[in-house]
Structure formats: structure tokens, C-alpha cells
Amino acid sequence: MAGKRARASATVNDVARLARVSAITVSRALNSPEQLSADTLERVRGAIRSTGYVPNLLAGGLRSAKSKLVAAVVPTITGPVFLDTIQALTDALDEHGYQLMLGQAGYKDSREDALLDAIIGRRPTGIVLTGMMHSAEGRRRLMNSGIPVVETWDLTPTPIDMLVGFSHERIGEAAAQFLYKRGRRHPGLISGDDPRAARRTQGFSDAWRKLAGKDATVPVEWVPAPTTLASGRKGLGRMLAAHPDVDAVFTSSDLLALGVLMDAQARGLAVPYQLAIMGFGDLGLLAGVTPALTTVHIDGTRMGRMAAGFIIDRSEGREVANRVVDIGFSIIERESA
Amino acid sequence: MAGKRARASATVNDVARLARVSAITVSRALNSPEQLSADTLERVRGAIRSTGYVPNLLAGGLRSAKSKLVAAVVPTITGPVFLDTIQALTDALDEHGYQLMLGQAGYKDSREDALLDAIIGRRPTGIVLTGMMHSAEGRRRLMNSGIPVVETWDLTPTPIDMLVGFSHERIGEAAAQFLYKRGRRHPGLISGDDPRAARRTQGFSDAWRKLAGKDATVPVEWVPAPTTLASGRKGLGRMLAAHPDVDAVFTSSDLLALGVLMDAQARGLAVPYQLAIMGFGDLGLLAGVTPALTTVHIDGTRMGRMAAGFIIDRSEGREVANRVVDIGFSIIERESA
């Protein structure tokens, strides 16, 4: 403890020397302490403490081919939709000694391949893909890497490996049925321009035609992803200008829905009487708005925990029985619709 | 390309053999291509492509002692305050080929030390601490690790290493002055119970005594961190019950402020005439609410970029001139106060 400046940090050998054992014994003290005699264990632990030894996981990972790192890829972190999933993922991983590496792919495909290489290069124990459309090349690289992959927030027809998701089309459909049953006849959609939101939109329009007749068309206002409250307001403005008779709005996010809600209030439109509003995501942040938002709830926490479980199971040699899980969704009926 | 199952992945040696060069040449083709002849480079690149080689960064990092991983620690990711900082951090790191590792410390101190070991063990190029109070033991470990550390979102008296932050006390003070100047005389505070929010609260109370007299007391309603819109509503309810004459509220987050705003509207209180509301964070998500929130703006993006810059500079051997930067804050006057 000569100076405050750190010298090259202690290694197994430093600890071993001090504890008068071999390097491997130090390793065992950390990874399988039950193999050591109480006495040795004690000595090694003392040496670890007094050297301030912190195992180099890069070296360990290299040798054992177990990095204990799990990568998560999200389009962008500022879209609050995936936050619960990431939180649950981190927590679940943490409980098992794994760490999360975060990659933001952006909503464009360009950076995706570079990001993938940066991730695969670290030989993570697993990769969790969250709401990402992946290029054919990216899919191939992932499959060839042999790393367990869990796709989430979607139900793709040909999963790379494992999957925990739900059907965006069916959500659109369910929203259409919900609004139709409540007597709405002129719904409009305000949607972010990302692929999953687009599929909910599509699902809604298709279902609506079945409900209201073959040539019933549903107007759509597209706004850029990630969606914001402000673009919800703008969206409603444009929607009403083009279709003044709209009596219900289904949005691709709760944030958009809140924007619509605020704009409707500002215009003196009674919600839900004159205008029903339905969001997507059941954003916890927004619990408490008045009128309370009717929305589609996705169990992001459960998705995150399941994804973590899949990867841990696989990495510890347990077979994952159900590689594809549809966790579904539920419509939370509150005041706004 | 026999089967679809991945065999052990290709290494430098596989590529080298195929390109009829040595392993180091492959390494150079990736890390310093300008050293190689056009011809060799071409051959190596071809071999990389046809083997699907992805460099093992664990091995590279071990040898070169450069992991190109930067760790960020946040209390929780579901508090949306740090999102801009994380986003900027990821983006800035990405531009330089670094990856972000995310750790959630929770708002309790307990998990902190374990998390720190998991982080230090990976020998990250740098560590960014975001809004975390660290134990003395944790601070020591960080200093001894020799890893560049940037603390953010605070101005601590004795930084571990580098720092980009601002003074929470001065924000409280500025908020008090702002409300006083606008004629408010009975402010109340609604604050999350985390340490930084508490210091803003303290700063407000201290300043208020200077403005309004030694025995002017400012009522405070504490709510649990992370703060939510719902706890803002509850907070206002309790505040008004105990202090019906409150004419201004300063909250520790914009989410709380929005809750207060909605509750005030539900009670028929005119904002800002009967009740002025001032938030903290200038949450981008909330741009577009009516009346627009008066709030304290922190440039999280700039903080994230600066933190990344500090770590990259340091890791590439450049001296960081100003190790401690106060990036300040600004009060954004909108409609609610």
C-alpha cells in the first residue's frame, strides 16, 4: 500500500503467493469453494482481501468460453417502451452473476451489422434482441455465431433461435373489435413509422374492414419513431383537419395517446364521449393521468425475465423446451375509451 | 459450410492459413490496415469474409489491456431522467468503437459493491457513475482499480477522478428565487427521497429563508424514488390538506410536476394563477403538455458526450485538462409558473 496510485492490479498469482497456495487454488476459492479445506479457504480469502484482488473476467472468459455477459439490443433507449424489459433483464441476470451489455441499433438498418460484430466479438453468453428488424446478413451472422439468441417484442415467422413475443397484428385486430363493440364507427390511427407499429396499424385496418364493411377505410397519420407527446398532438390536428368526423383514435404508443388526449382537451373535445382514445404500452410513468388511458398492456417485465431465463438455462446446459412463447397482451379498459 | 450448426468459431489462425499469411498479419489487417500491402490486405479480407471470422475481443482485450468496454452505473433505468445521458454516452462511444455495459445499482447501497466487482472485473476502459452515492469502500476500490472514472449528475466535493455535473443546492436556490420574484409567498416542495433530490430541496429551503425571513418554513412532501406521476398527484393531495394556502409547488422531477398539474386541474385549481408548478429535468417525453411545464433543464446529452470524451481521451493517452466540469443548468420558463 505504498502510494495511492494503482499499480498493475493483483492477479491470481499474487494472491496465491501470499496465501502460500497455487494459482488454481485461488481460482477454486472463488468458483468452487466447497472443494477446499476450511483452512485453505480462509487463508486465500484473507489474501484476496489484503491484495484487493478483483478477478479479471476477460481472462476467465477467454479460457472458459463463458463471458457471463449478455447483450441486449434496442432500437433506442429513449423510447420508454422497452425500459421494463431491460430492467427485468438486468435484474434477472444480476441474480445469476451475469452482466448486461447494451447496444442501440437506431431505427435504421445501417449500423446494425457493425453493432452485431461488436457484440458477437465479446462472445456474450446470450443476445436479446428487442424490437429490432434484422437484416438477412445479420440473422446469418447470429445463427453462425452459435450464441443463444432471444428475440422479444415480436412474433416473427422464422425465429433465429428462441423467442418471447406477441402478435402486433392481433393487437390491431383486438383494438378494432374493442372500439367497434363500443359503438365507434369512425376510428383514426396515429402511428409511429416503425415496422411493428405499422403491423398493428395494418391489423387494425384489416379487422375494421371485416367489421364495418369491405370498403370501410381507416385514416392513418404517420409520425416519426420514436414517438412523442408532441407528435401525438400534431397527429390529432392533422387527423381532424382531414377527417373531422373521427370519433376514436388508436395510437401506436401511450405517449402519442397522451398527446392526443391533451390536444383533445385543448380543443374542448370531451373524452371519451366525443373522442375515444386508446394507447399502446401501458406506460407505468403515465399511471395517474386523467382521464385514465385505455391502452394495451404488454408484460415487459415478464418478457425480460423469460428472456434472461432462456439464456441462462441454455448456457448452463439445460434444454429450453418451448423456444417460442407468445406472452399475449391485454386491453386495459380505463376512462379514455 | 457443412451444416447449419455453428462449429467452434474461426480464429486468426484459420484466417491466416487460408490467406497464406501469419496470424499477426490478420490482426494488422483489422487494426492497422495501412501497414499492409494492398495485395495482402485484399487476400486477408477475402479470407475473413469466407470464414465469417469475428475477432474475439475478450482475447484481444486481455492481451492489449484494452477492453473497449465502458461501464455505466445508474440507480435504475426506469427513471427516465438519465436516458438522454445514456443515449449520448452510447452514441459517442459507438463512434469510437466502444461498447456500453449497463449496471443498475438500485437506490439501496447493498448491491453496489458486488456490482462494482462485476464491473471492475471486466477491466472496462472507463466507468461512468450516474447519480449514484457510493460507499467509502466502493470509492476505494474504484480508485485502486486505476480505471478512469467519470461521475455525473452531481458535484461532489471530493471526486474520485473526473466529474461532469452541476450543483443540486444551487438549483433549489434558483428555483426559490424564481418563484419569489414572481410573487409567490407560500411554496411547497414535493420531492423524491433520493439524496440528490433531497439536496435540491435543502437548497430551496435555505434560500427561501434568506428571501422570506428566518422563520419562513417550506413544507415538504416526500415520495419514494423513482418518482411517478401518480405520486405527484398523491403528494399534492397531502400538501393541500396540510397547507391549503400553498401557491406554488417545486417538484424533484417533471413526472411529479405533471402529476401535480393533473391533480390541480382535476381540483379546478387554475395553473399557474392559483398554483404555480415547477418541475425538474425538462423531460423530452413531456414536451407538448398544456400548460407547458416550467422546469429546470439539465443538458444530459452534453453530459453524456463529455463523459465519453473524458474516458476516450484518457484511454488514448491524452491528458484531461479540466477534470471537474460544472455544466450548470437553466430554468426554462413556460406556462406553468
Place this chain on the structure above:
DNA sequence: ATGAAAGCGCTAACAC
């Protein structure tokens, strides 16, 4: 219950 030797895949250091 403990140790010795070897090697994971890469790159620094030093040739030529």
C-alpha cells in the same frame, strides 16, 4: 484436497 502444465485467441515486442 491440492498442484503442474498447458493453452484459450489475441497482440506487443522484436526481428528481418
Place this chain on the structure above:
DNA sequence: GTGTTAGCGCTTTCAT
């Protein structure tokens, strides 16, 4: 411009 050798710090394998 390219190659040889060695070794980063750990853990696997095999011995005792």
C-alpha cells in the same frame, strides 16, 4: 511489409 516468439490471467485437464 511481414513473421516469430512470447505471454496477457485465467481455468481445464490430468496427476497425486
